[in-house]
Amino acid sequence: MYQPLNTYIKNRVSEYNAIPASRKTVLEEIAQVVTRELNQNQCAKLVFICTHNSRRSQFGQLWAATAAAYFGVDGMESFSGGTEATAFHPNAVNAAERAGFTVEKDAETNPNYKLHYATDSEPILCFSKVYDHASNPQKEFIALMTCNDADENCPVVLGAASRFKLTYTDPKLSDGTSAQNATYDERCAQIATEMLYLFSKVVA
Numbered sequence: 001m002y003q004p005l006n007t008y009i010k011n012r013v014s015e016y017n018a019i020p021a022s023r024k025t026v027l028e029e030i031a032q033v034v035t036r037e038l039n040q041n042q043c044a045k046l047v048f049i050c051t052h053n054s055r056r057s058q059f060g061q062l063w064a065a066t067a068a069a070y071f072g073v074d075g076m077e078s079f080s081g082g083t084e085a086t087a088f089h090p091n092a093v094n095a096a097e098r099a100g101f102t103v104e105k106d107a108e109t110n111p112n113y114k115l116h117y118a119t120d121s122e123p124i125l126c127f128s129k130v131y132d133h134a135s136n137p138q139k140e141f142i143a144l145m146t147c148n149d150a151d152e153n154c155p156v157v158l159g160a161a162s163r164f165k166l167t168y169t170d171p172k173l174s175d176g177t178s179a180q181n182a183t184y185d186e187r188c189a190q191i192a193t194e195m196l197y198l199f200s201k202v203v204a
Contacts, residue, residue, distance in 0.1 A: 001070065001118045005100025009070055012193040019197060026164060027194055031201035033142055033162050038075050038204035045137045046078045049157065050147035053082030053128040054089040056168045057146045059188055062096060063195035065124050066117045071199045078124075079141075081131025083150050088113055088126050091175060095184035099192065132158065166194075 001009070019027070037044035048060030057080040064078035087110045096115060097103050104114040104123070114123035129135065131143075131154075143160035145151035148167050157163055168191060174183035 001121075002100050002102070002116075005066075005117055008100045009066075009192070009196065012189060012196055013200075015189075015193050016197050019194060023194070024197065026166060027198045028201050030142065030144070030164050030166070031198050034073075034076065034198075034202050035204050037142070037161075038073070038202070041140075042075050044076045045141040046076070046144060047131060047136055047141045047157075047160070048078070048080040048144045048146050049082065049131045049150050049154065050080075050145075051083050051149045051153075052086040053080055053084075053130075054086045055092045055171055055184075056187065056191070057082065058088050058092055058126050058128075059096075059191040060144060060146055060166075060195070062101070062115060062124055062126060063188075063192045064199070067192075067195040067199040068202075069117060069121070070196065071202070073199050073202050073204060075204070076199075076202075077137075079136045080126070081129050081133055081136050083130065083153055085110065085128045085130055085133075087111060087128045089172070091171070091180060091184050092188070095181070095188040098181075098185060099188055 034044045048057040050057040061078045061080035068076040101115045105111050113126045139159040140161045143157040143163040144166045151165050171183045171187040174180045
């Protein structure tokens with residue numbers, strides 16, 4: 001794993017105590033489902049869902065994959081999607097770069113981004129899409145709702161074997177302000193910390 005990213009992760013692990021107890025309970029419940037899926041099926045698929053699939057759900061997909069790799073959890077696959085497609089927002093991409101990922105971009109409209117956490121790692125492919133896009137699992141996945149709007153407007157996520165509400169404040173509220181980078185970095189760090197905590201509890 002890239003050294004700057006490894007240092008970033010260790011800093012996030014040291015912040016587990018900042019996660020509220022109620023939040024830890026939800027993360028531990030998700031970890032139990034992931035553990036069960038891995039033990040029963042040798043595979044667990046997580047789909048992070050928000051309205052535009054541009055910020056929070058992309059962070060979720062990215063950090064779930066990275067946390068699983070960090071803790072040596074094999075067989076876990078992470079995805080993301082929205083109730084509509086827009087683009088992986090540049091401010092979120094920049095926050096991921098500041099955390100220590102390397103980023104490749106290969107299109108201009110709704111770009112496809114390939115993010116790496118290590119020199120020899122398979123790229124994590126991030127682009128905006130609806131949650132039932134062909135590149136995402138169509139059944140037997142764990143749906144994680146990362147925004148209230150998507151949670152309320154998708155009372156049923158077709159194909160999901162289980163569903164959890166795991167919402168985050170949208171960093172787009174800071175777009176174009178002096179707080180922009182700090183807000184995106186804060187959200188990136190929060191989601192990183194929670195995904196690391198979650199996968200530290202997976203036993204498979």
